[in-house]
Amino acid sequence: xxxxxxxxxxxxxxxxxxxxIALGYTMVYGVLQLINFAHGEIYMVGAFVGLLLVxxxxxxxxxxxxxxxxxxxxxxxxxxxxAYRPLRRSSRLAVLISAIGMSIFLQNVALWIxxxxxxxxxxxxxxxxxxxxxxxxxxxxxxxxxxxxxMMVGLHYLVRHTKTxxxxxxxxxxxxxxxxxxINVNRTIALTxxxxxxxxxxxxxMVGMLFNAVVPTMGVMPGLKGFVAAVxxxxxxxxxxxxxGIVLGLAETMGVALxxxxxxxxxxxxxxxxxxxxxxxxxxxxxxxxxV
Amino acid sequence: xxxIDGIVTHYGPVEALKGISLxxxxxxxxxxxxxxxxxxxxxxxxxxxxVRPTRGSIQYExxxxxxxxxxxxxxxxxxxxxxxxxxxxxxxxxxxxxxGAFTRKDKAGIREDMERVFELFPRLAERRNQLAGTMSGGExxxxxxxxxxxxxxxxxxxxxPSMGLAPLIVENIFEIIQEINAQGTTVLLVEQNxxxxxxxxxxxxxxxTGRIVLSDTSAALMKNEDVRRAYLGG
Numbered sequence: 001x002x003x004x005x006x007x008x009x010x011x012x013x014x015x016x017x018x019x020x021i022a023l024g025y026t027m028v029y030g031v032l033q034l035i036n037f038a039h040g041e042i043y044m045v046g047a048f049v050g051l052l053l054v055x056x057x058x059x060x061x062x063x064x065x066x067x068x069x070x071x072x073x074x075x076x077x078x079x080x081x082x083a084y085r086p087l088r089r090s091s092r093l094a095v096l097i098s099a100i101g102m103s104i105f106l107q108n109v110a111l112w113i114x115x116x117x118x119x120x121x122x123x124x125x126x127x128x129x130x131x132x133x134x135x136x137x138x139x140x141x142x143x144x145x146x147x148x149x150x151m152m153v154g155l156h157y158l159v160r161h162t163k164t165x166x167x168x169x170x171x172x173x174x175x176x177x178x179x180x181x182x183i184n185v186n187r188t189i190a191l192t193x194x195x196x197x198x199x200x201x202x203x204x205x206m207v208g209m210l211f212n213a214v215v216p217t218m219g220v221m222p223g224l225k226g227f228v229a230a231v232x233x234x235x236x237x238x239x240x241x242x243x244x245g246i247v248l249g250l251a252e253t254m255g256v257a258l259x260x261x262x263x264x265x266x267x268x269x270x271x272x273x274x275x276x277x278x279x280x281x282x283x284x285x286x287x288x289x290x291x292v
Numbered sequence: 293x294x295x296i297d298g299i300v301t302h303y304g305p306v307e308a309l310k311g312i313s314l315x316x317x318x319x320x321x322x323x324x325x326x327x328x329x330x331x332x333x334x335x336x337x338x339x340x341x342x343v344r345p346t347r348g349s350i351q352y353e354x355x356x357x358x359x360x361x362x363x364x365x366x367x368x369x370x371x372x373x374x375x376x377x378x379x380x381x382x383x384x385x386x387x388x389x390x391x392g393a394f395t396r397k398d399k400a401g402i403r404e405d406m407e408r409v410f411e412l413f414p415r416l417a418e419r420r421n422q423l424a425g426t427m428s429g430g431e432x433x434x435x436x437x438x439x440x441x442x443x444x445x446x447x448x449x450x451x452x453p454s455m456g457l458a459p460l461i462v463e464n465i466f467e468i469i470q471e472i473n474a475q476g477t478t479v480l481l482v483e484q485n486x487x488x489x490x491x492x493x494x495x496x497x498x499x500x501t502g503r504i505v506l507s508d509t510s511a512a513l514m515k516n517e518d519v520r521r522a523y524l525g526g
Binding site: 177 | 340341342361362363366367371372374378380381382383387390391392394395439443
């Protein structure tokens with residue numbers, strides 16, 4: 001029982017990071033029908049900015065996190081402006097290739113600035129180990145869970161109960177008609193990138209500290225996992241991305257406990273293949289019809 | 293009120309509008325009739341800024357709106373009910389209507405206008421919390437018109453409001469269009485159902501393959517031999 005509980009807790013922490021990344025994928029897909037493959041690199045940028053703010057500028061965590069989110073959000077919006085907006089009327093394949101190009105570009109810019117070596121990311125506060133009944137964890141893992149939870153609740157409120165959120169949903173459901181309502185579509189799309197990127201950056205900062213490692217290629221695998229989580233939950237569906245992230249995190253840690261840690265990535269992609277084969281609309285997705 | 297002068301619109305290399313000119317006076321119902329593919333929808337989409345004309349000009353209340361973006365055009369008082377209704381399917385009736393008022397900030401006025409929409413369309417009031425995508429075609433058309441009224445338009449652009457609806461519902465919707473007009477909103481109505489359209493319009497334009505081939509009062513168009521043969525079934 002103790003082992004199972006321990007794995008559940010670990011899976012929840014990993015899953016909450018996946019969920020934060022998956023939200024950006026799913027929100028962007030919602031408004032543009034684009035899989036933004038540069039999203040993993042935004043997560044990496046967030047981690048690096050967080051690292052610099054903590055180790056060089058010596059900012060406390062509560063200041064470094066929002067600033068890292070803001071910086072990565074600006075990078076995300078710039079990517080949209082430079083690489084996706086000019087292709088608004090082109091085929092979806094053209095935009096997808098542009099996204100892959102942006103991913104490679106951002107990785108190489110990071111390599112050029114920071115070099116290929118892994119840097120350690122010491123948390124700017126004392127991390128203490130906690131024993132809760134049979135479960136062992138630490139304050140950093142719990143903080144990660146807490147940050148993810150606060151952001152997901154905030155996002156849910158924004159999307160469901162504010163005018164901005166209503167504009168985002170309208171653009172996702174019917175872009176032209178949203179424009180006829182007086183919604184500035186381009187600004188709404190930029191805002192979607194802004195929010196999605198800031199969530200990925202928060203995940204980058206937290207995971208960077210959790211694993212005490214930041215490296216230019218760190219966004220590749222979590223980026224793909226976030227994509228898997230978004231598909232698992234139902235691409236375009238915001239609660240689905242949250243659920244998909246948590247389920248993926250739990251499945252991975254459970255699988256690792258049952259098999260071995262080498263199976264971690266195989267489990268994620270097996271889930272992707274199974275979802276695409278048997279339930280392409282995902283756990284919560286209902287709409288699968290193609291827009292004409 | 294609205295003066296369109298020689299607009300040409302392209303979809304890629306294809307010329308969809310080949311120089312359209314038309315005029316709408318305040319208080320009128322003007323209809324644009326013609327076969328499928330004549331360019332009626334493109335004319336409305338150009339007017340509301342969804343597509344840009346490559347030549348020609350659009351003047352509205354003396355102001356130039358040829359290159360204005362859709363959100364500015366809405367604020368200037370032109371509302372567009374698109375072809376196929378295009379309600380937001382995953383939102384409720386009330387949310388759809390609220391989106392119609394997206395550019396407005398006068399909370400009291402918005403509430404008032406929503407009540408007015410519910411008076412015009414009692415069916416919508418009964419279904420105010422239903423998801424729009426689950427309603428019948430007629431109800432969705434009522435919602436699409438109601439949503440446009442929420443912008444408080446001076447000029448209402450209607451694209452095929454009769455499309456796919458039962459005759460009884462079409463009649464009901466056309467009565468409401470007349471009522472909206474009587475309350476002071478100018479209407480530009482695009483229709484394939486020429487008979488219905490001419491029966492409520494003051495003036496009509498006939499479109500064929502991107503051009504306007506005929507314009508006159510509705511009464512005269514209904515008597516015109518060519519119009520009768522081509523659009524009124526004899």
